[in-house]
Amino acid sequence: MKTITVKYGVDQISKQVEADFTFGDLRESDSFKAALGFGDNTKALVDGIEQNRETSIPEGATVRIETAANTKACARA
């Protein structure tokens, strides 16, 4: 197990997760989503650097979740 801190906007939570818990696991985690209120379209950053889904989150890391831009087109008159 390892403890990580996750921030989303002004809210944050520290929680114990499995040792192999990755940034992708975090972005898909229902419990983190429920606690912090983020959705499906996100990215995970550490010290401002976007992290790969497959990368394991280091023990004690503070991860910042951000809403990602979507690529759907919009046309408006």
Added chain:
Amino acid sequence: MEKTEIVLQNDGSFVERLVSERTLNVGQSVLDTLTENVCRPVHDVFNLPNWGTVHANVGLNDTLWSVPLDRIPLHARFKLINQVMVPMFASSTDIEMPLVWKVPVSVKVVFGVLTKAEDGFVSVEGNWLFACDQDKRGFRLPLPNLHDDCRICTGQFEGEQETALECVKASLDQFAVSKWNSDLMRTIEQSQKFFRFLPTKDTFEPLPVQGEWTSLCNKVSTALYERVVI
């Protein structure tokens, strides 16, 4: 400048330390690199007629202008459901009206304009529409034409102007006149609980949001939202 220090160590011995200092002539490029990600909020930069005070967040390469809104122009199609006028963004048959939704006191709505100084002109890099609660949590309003990160699509307009002020004005003018359609639409039910109007004899009075307003929105956190000045 040089100075000599005599240090008495724990074991009773003395050590002479020579300290040399000189002022470094740091160039502007070094300062720029060190402050590349530093942004400064500036309140009350200018006032726009019909919109009010505009704040800025000034970065090295761009500026985010924040315009607190007291209303949202909703030029869209509407339908009367249970005596309440609600938007029907995806409809092509319901009546089209330019209604104006007044922002309740519990909600803060900010229109963002990102500008960048180019060679001889200033360009609009994008527009955003954020809702915020009292603790400055960011939310995406239940509106179409809004991306997940609250970037708003307002249609084509002249995004290159002589000054940043004109960029902000052009963005707001376009925001005021563009029609809302169903692009990037989510569930209409949330929109219809949020944007409600009561038909009266002469006009349409905005009604309070049905339920807790944050439950009808999506929470948002982006680097750009962090720069919003409220």
